[in-house]
Amino acid sequence: MQFYEDLVVGAVERFGRYEVTREEVLDFARKYDPQAFHLDDAAAARTHFGRLAASGWHTAAMTMAMLVAHWQGAGYRGLGSPGIDELRWLRPVYPGDVLSVEAELLMRRRSKTRPERGIIRSASRTLNQHGEVVMTMVSNGMVEVGDPAAPIGE
């Protein structure tokens, strides 16, 4: 197990490999974002997307899948998230793309009201196979404190 006190502010990590399939793009869009450019090749070709593109919320969900796998693989146990400060969809994501993540820890501090919880803020960039940034976000999260003497934060 890893804990709040093991996190290093400023550390940058690269991880993840997510193959975007046409079937999954269509399935997500049908359920949650049934706009024509996420569902129909001909309609998408008439928009600035150029061709069938994944919902931005799908890109966020695929990014989350990579983040969770990374944290769990590293031995951290998350305690949920109060929210996202900024999320930007910078380029379309297409079926056939392979996504990965680069994340930097911006801040950590212990909760004032619940000192057994650490509060963290991190910036992530979601990249496609060409190294282009398709999405960025600044997210807040909570993580377990292992050592009661862990630093208050920075």
Add this chain to the structure above:
Amino acid sequence: MQFYEDLVVGAVERFGRYEVTREEVLDFARKYDPQAFHLDDAAAARTHFGRLAASGWHTAAMTMAMLVAHWQGAGYRGLGSPGIDELRWLRPVYPGDVLSVEAELLMRRRSKTRPERGIIRSASRTLNQHGEVVMTMVSNGMVEVGDPAAPIGE
């Protein structure tokens, strides 16, 4: 069809009805957010969620489903979104909850570089069946301009 020029800044609308099923909560979490409190009753009971809760990204996706249905029902054609300015998960969403949305148009203006596009910013609140706010977000979007003489924006 409705266009940019039909949007009224300050208008508040309530819409949507989304029944959160246990099967869908588990399905989304398995694919995109496999943390214990989204997958396992006993594990969730040991956390501040109290019981099995939906992924926050799932709540965002369900909210998007209601937003898209509303816009499409009203006759607007979206052109995609550059991103979200702030997203907050305020309360857990549980299987059995019934969600709805309240949205306010905060700003509209025409794109300087592409005057055939309108840029809008709106604030939405996602509510459960008790009228409690479970999620808020401020989102940016683009919508078609119908009338070339439409106002620049406010």
